[in-house]
Amino acid sequence: MLSKKNKEILLGPLSKNNPVIVQILGICSALAVTAKLEPALVMAVSVTAVVAFANVIISLLRNTIPNSIRIIVQLVVVAALVIIVDQVLKAYMYQVSKQLSVFVGLIITNCILMGRLEAFALSHKPWESFLDGVGNGVGYGIILVIVAFFRELLGSGTLFGYQVIPQQLYDWGYQNNGLMILPPMALITVACIIWVHRSRNKDLQQ
Amino acid sequence: MENLNLFVRSIFIDNMIFAYFLGMCSYLAVSKNVKTAFGLGIAVTFVLAITLPVNYLLETYVLKAGALKWLGPEYAQLDLSFLSLIMFIAIIASMVQLVEMFVEKYSPSLYASLGIFLPLIAVNCAILGGSLFMQQRNFPSVTSATVYGIGSGIGWMLAIVCLAAIREKLSYSNIPAPLRGIGITFIITGLMGIAFMSFLGIKL
Numbered sequence: 110m111l112s113k114k115n116k117e118i119l120l121g122p123l124s125k126n127n128p129v130i131v132q133i134l135g136i137c138s139a140l141a142v143t144a145k146l147e148p149a150l151v152m153a154v155s156v157t158a159v160v161a162f163a164n165v166i167i168s169l170l171r172n173t174i175p176n177s178i179r180i181i182v183q184l185v186v187v188a189a190l191v192i193i194v195d196q197v198l199k200a201y202m203y204q205v206s207k208q209l210s211v212f213v214g215l216i217i218t219n220c221i222l223m224g225r226l227e228a229f230a231l232s233h234k235p236w237e238s239f240l241d242g243v244g245n246g247v248g249y250g251i252i253l254v255i256v257a258f259f260r261e262l263l264g265s266g267t268l269f270g271y272q273v274i275p276q277q278l279y280d281w282g283y284q285n286n287g288l289m290i291l292p293p294m295a296l297i298t299v300a301c302i303i304w305v306h307r308s309r310n311k312d313l314q315q
Numbered sequence: 316m317e318n319l320n321l322f323v324r325s326i327f328i329d330n331m332i333f334a335y336f337l338g339m340c341s342y343l344a345v346s347k348n349v350k351t352a353f354g355l356g357i358a359v360t361f362v363l364a365i366t367l368p369v370n371y372l373l374e375t376y377v378l379k380a381g382a383l384k385w386l387g388p389e390y391a392q393l394d395l396s397f398l399s400l401i402m403f404i405a406i407i408a409s410m411v412q413l414v415e416m417f418v419e420k421y422s423p424s425l426y427a428s429l430g431i432f433l434p435l436i437a438v439n440c441a442i443l444g445g446s447l448f449m450q451q452r453n454f455p456s457v458t459s460a461t462v463y464g465i466g467s468g469i470g471w472m473l474a475i476v477c478l479a480a481i482r483e484k485l486s487y488s489n490i491p492a493p494l495r496g497i498g499i500t501f502i503i504t505g506l507m508g509i510a511f512m513s514f515l516g517i518k519l
Binding site: 180214 | 339497498
């Protein structure tokens with residue numbers, strides 16, 4: 110089940126080959142949904158599910174898809190999975206689905222999906238593709254959660270909506286940093302993560 | 316007047332890149348020199364200006380709840396909006412294909428300069444994002460949908476050309492090694508986003 114090679118496929122994308130901060134894929138949604146921790150987590154789970162199952166389906170179909178129309182086929186498979194995710198979110202987590210608004214639909218054009226389908230699923234067996242999908246989804250999720258953690262903690266003083274910074278601090282004059290909630294700070298937070306990551310992994314530096 | 320306001324808003328305030336981070340992947344990957352950035356910007360504006368009105372008509376006459384009333388009273392109950400994602404992406408993919416063939420036939424020089432970017436636009440988040448925002452905002456007419464498309468395309472182009480210009484100059488500066496390349500690009504985009512926030516509140 111988990112040979113050494115498969116383990117590498119599953120764990121590689123978590124740090125050394127992370128889709129967001131090393132391959133620079135799927136940035137759009139990584140930045141836009143991270144103002145709060147809860148939508149970020151839901152988004153991470155949705156993307157993981159879609160990328161894992163799209164990988165499996167494309168990998169099963171890989172010998173029957175004509176090369177010239179593969180992009181359309183991939184888009185249709187991904188769009189179908191995203192519609193399922195969208196409907197499930199609307200049915201069971203309506204509030205979060207409202208917060209995510211168009212970004213659930215935009216999973217279709219998330220570059221991680223097209224990147225993994227093109228680069229991996231078209232040339233590997235279903236089980237390996239599944240592991241690759243889960244690995245990349247989780248690698249994407251880790252970055253989302255880290256960014257959302259700092260933005261929510263510093264921006265609104267809460268985590269998952271619960272107050273974590275004690276009232277006492279506010280009485281002493283502590284203020285929430287409103288800038289962290291605004292879009293530009295998401296970019297700068299990701300830049301800081303890239304900075305830390307690359308100074309630990311010297312081989313990734315340019 | 317309404318449309319002029321929408322146009323300015325979609326360029327500066329609701330900018331695709333700085334306010335919603337749409338189309339970031341190609342924004343970061345293709346912003347190494349001004350000329351290609353400009354070509355991609357033109358292509359994105361072009362495709363947005365075509366797909367938004369088409370998707371608007373599709374949304375109004377086929378997909379919205381009760382939109383099929385023109386077929387007869389028994390269709391008035393239908394709500395096909397769950398199909399909108401797959402319909403939009405299909406329209407976008409086929410429109411991109413059409414535009415590609417058209418440009419290849421009538422302007423081979425533009426085709427050569429756009430090269431690989433044209434087919435890749437089909438999976439650019441900014442295009443699908445434009446259609447989804449259009450659906451969310453319920454524009455009153457097809458004209459305002461077109462204006463919104465052109466405006467957000469120009470906003471995207473403005474952002475990518477600015478970034479490309481800064482990155483060209485940046486190659487002469489001494490940046491800490493871990494930030495070189497993509498790290499510093501993120502920080503610059505963030506700072507540009509803060510600068511663009513100063514347009515907030517403009518109303519014509």
